[in-house]
Amino acid sequence: MQHIADELAEHRFFAALPVELTTRLADCASNIVFHGGQRLVSEGGVADTFFAIRSGRVAVGVRPPAGSLALIETLHSGDLLGWSWLVPPHRWRFDAVAIEPVRAIQLHAACVRTYLTEHPEAGYAVATGIAGIMAERLESSRLRLLDLYGGGRAAGI
């Protein structure tokens, strides 16, 4: 059976971190499986975990007061779900639901935060990685506002 530290090291987000750090973070990690339709995260809930997706797809969106999930993005194998655990007040800013069976590594936020606070260099490395994800989401939102594939001669074909 594969050790969780190895599984974590194979994940795209953690592969970019120093091996020793991934090994330490594995102490805060456990494997988890969701069935299709199961909710991983609820907007407003306490962000006490985050997930490294190993297989399957997750729908991320926001839920209007009445109505079904307004889908923003799907996350897949190799993606990291969740940054709200790092940013006070540690409440989820979105909903996430498994579209199909999902295997993930769940990281326990309090454990990770404690380690990163005690080891600022490791904290910086992880925060930089999370900032990269947030920057990408911000860019996606900006491009969507500009109607990425839309009309207008300046936009080309």
Added chain:
Amino acid sequence: MQPASEHGAAVAMRPALYRVIEVGRETADAVTLVLQPAADGIASALPGEFNMLWASGVGEVPVSCSALSGMGLLVHTIRDVGRVTHALCSLTGGGVIGVRGPFGRGWDVGSARGKDVVIIAGGLGLAPLRPVVHAILGRRTDFGVVSLVVGARSAAELLFRAELDSWWHERRIAVRTIVDRPSSGWAGSVGIVTNELRRVTFDPGNSVAMVCGPEIMMRVVATRLTERGLPPTRTLLSLERNMQCGAGVCGHCQLGGAFVCVDGPVMTWDVVAPLLAVPEL
């Protein structure tokens, strides 16, 4: 920049008449026309080259070849965005248009032999890239891992749906589609094309990328590819500029020191990036 020779330009100025033999609806505002020469046809094109299509009494616009037929037929996929494209999209079987071409410098598919190929299309950008996919599938073993990433606003705006499905099922190339605004039946990825691109693996030391879509999309995609180590000289993009002669004579398509109609439309990111960084160009 040298204009094309006078003789070449003169030949290129004379439209050949073509008859519409098939009209296929691709999306709510795009159709594919199959054209047959009414008399003498034009020379056959290479992937990424374009023709000037002339709608009688309305005007003339550049349109890429969306498939290459060995039988003298032309295949163009056109989106209705204005006067001329509207006239072209309104054609029915038997309608006649004028065609000049082929023009431009297309995708250098040969330079991708032995390499991984990442093809990224946004919106109508799949039209000029489809001949590349056909060429690769025709000589599949000549290439390494081939990935096709297609982004569109919605599933209804994806071009060539049936063909995309069959490429996906055949699994000879890795096909990834992503839409920005999913409809209830959409089971694929949601997001923008760069979200899907990060999931594509390629060897930056031995890959070629071919990108076509709106300029803003191409800029972001090319930047991401550079960040992942792909040299800008191996990142090819198809540019769009206003065109009139199509033959390097009138200067309408000038972009910095280049004429997009003859030096492009396909150019490499190392050449294009500095030009697109100048707002007034």
